[in-house]
Amino acid sequence: MAKITYISGPIVKAELEGESPKLLEVAFVGEDKLIGEVVAIQENTITIQVYETTDGLKLKEPVKLSGEMLKAVLAPGLLGSIYDGIERPLEKLGERIERGKSVFPVSKDKRWHFVPLKRKGEKINEGEIFGYVTEGNIKHFLTAPLGIKGTIDAIEEGGEYTVEEELLTLDSGQTLTMVQEWPVRFPRKFRKRLNPDIPLITGQRIIDFLFPIAKGGTASIPGGFGTGKTILQQTLAKWCDADIIVYIGCGERGNEMTEVLEEFPELEDPRTGKKLIERTILIANTSNMPVSAREASIYLGITIAEYFRDMGYHVALMADSTSRWAEAMRELSTRMGELPIEEGFPAYLSSRIAGVYERAGFVETLSGSVGSLTIIGAVSPPGGDFSEPVTRHTRRFTSVFWALDKELANARFYPAINYTQSYSAYGGTVRKWWEEIYRNWYELRSWMMKLLQEDDKLQRIVKLLGSEALPEEQKLIVEISHFIKEVFLQQNAFDPIDAYCPPERQIKIAEILKTLYQWWEACLKEKGIPIKILKEQKVVEEILRLRFVEKIPENIIEKIEETYKNLLKSYSEWEK
Secondary structure, eight states: OEEEEEEETTEEEEEESSOOOOTTEEEEETTTTEEEEEEEEETTEEEEEESSOOTTOOTTOEEEEEEEEOEEEEOTTOTTOEEOTTSOBOOSTTOOOOTTOOOOSSOSSOOEEEEEOOOTTOEEOTTOEEEEEEETTEEEEEEOOTTOOEEEEEEOOSEEEOTTSOOEEETTSOEEOSOEEEETTSOOOOSEEOOOOSBOOOSOHIIIIISOOBTTOEEEEEOOTTSOHHHHHHHHHHHSOOSEEEEEEESOOHHHHHHHHHHTTTSBOTTTSSBGGGGEEEEEEOTTSOHHHHHHHHHHHHHHHHHHHTTTOEEEEEEETHHHHHHHHHHHHHHTTOOBOGGGOBTTHHHHHHHHHTTOEEEEOTTSOEEEEEEEEEEOOGGGOTTSHHHHHHHHHOSEEOOBOHHHHHTTOSSOBOTTTOEETTTTTTHHHHHHHOTTHHHHHHHHHHHHHHHHHHHHHHHHHOGGGSOHHHHHHHHHHHHIIIIIIOOOTTSTTTSOOOHHHHHHHHHHHHHHHHHHHHHHHHHOOOHHHHHTSHHHHHHHTGGGOSSOOTTHHHHHHHHHHHHHHHHHHHHO
16 A cells, blocks of 8 residues: 655656555555556555646545556457447547446447367367457457467367356366457567568559559658547548557547547448448547557557457558647646656657557467458647657658648648658558559659659749740649649548549559640640640540549540540641
């Protein structure tokens, strides 16, 4: 037992009375037994960050140590659930859990149909699958917890069981249920990392085609207020081809998180036709909730995501936003009196950010299957300044950078990803996958990127003098780049056709745009036909409507070729 000697918001200090605490041990603070975590130990004084509001807490109230670290409860029933930052279920919107109340994350009464995959007398090792239950459209595989192995002495037959009923007994006398626990701040084990060479298909052309992310990869979405970070993350959660979605609302405004909590249960899953929430776990820790729990919510979400990854699933985790998580660290660090570095952030900011993104990966699990955890974190730099510490350090530890642009957002150009500032390190690793669909994918992508970069240089002149001041060769670049932006890069998340663009359709549109460019270039070089006349051809209108057409006409490339062949011919006859 210990007694409180200091209170500063969520930071509480207590004087020990003969106990020997562990760092990161869970503590119950005060008469209300508020849940907290030991974050510093100095002689006979411990510092605790409390995950609940400390209003009304008094000096000399007791502090009881639990002997255990903060753990996530992992069991059937997680999918479709909404939790706060320390995994207490929020069954209703706006619901507040009583202070100090500990609530089991999943139902103890619900019965699940267990299907055994092992038999009596067989050996089982840690992480191995011994059975499954069906949760929605997902087979929820049950694995032996880490450190557990031996010969199966008894295993229950298929039937209905609760999460706490014993299903398997080992020769050592150890028993297994459907429930596992895991310390949230420690990565779960796997056999080995694999090369992330399969793209996470999102249906967003600018992402999949130009700045792809691999399954098991890491991405950051930096952008100022109003640039569409939350909408983009919700779009990715809906359309990406991950099996499981973990969405963390970390320190965001309450109205934004309310939209997520209200919309996700109503959204139709394009993969199954059922509700998207059935394969989604939501963790809500808004800006008006205790700041300490905000700091813990990221680790909770990653631990749950790793649990499903270990079953052999591809999991996508959306964190919105990691800036608020870093701000929580800054507030806690300041209250603890730690030495700050730039902009008041603690010295360990960089290592904490690295520790989060390092838990992503494409791996071979302990059960021998293959799974992945992709982490996509939104960053909210004040004033859209990408040089501030959180954005800068996040950029160091993520392989994809989707930079959102305020000017594009103001122009209603969505997704507002700035193609000159963004990049992806996975272009080479996913190349083989794309080239199985289209042999010249890499060349087509390189052509588009090069053209957009040349256009960016020319836009400075266009803004000053107008496009008419350019020679025809440069007008060609500017006009085709305009088509690329309008037809390819821009995408309407609310249009039933344009919201999702499969890889084959992306390649077809890009191929059409390149064909148009090649014919314009030929017309310009061979006959000097002005860009103004090339733009007036009827086929151009058809190209501009492509992204809203359900089925792209199969003969459109032939139509482009025929149009400009006839144009060349008519110019030749005029010259005669």
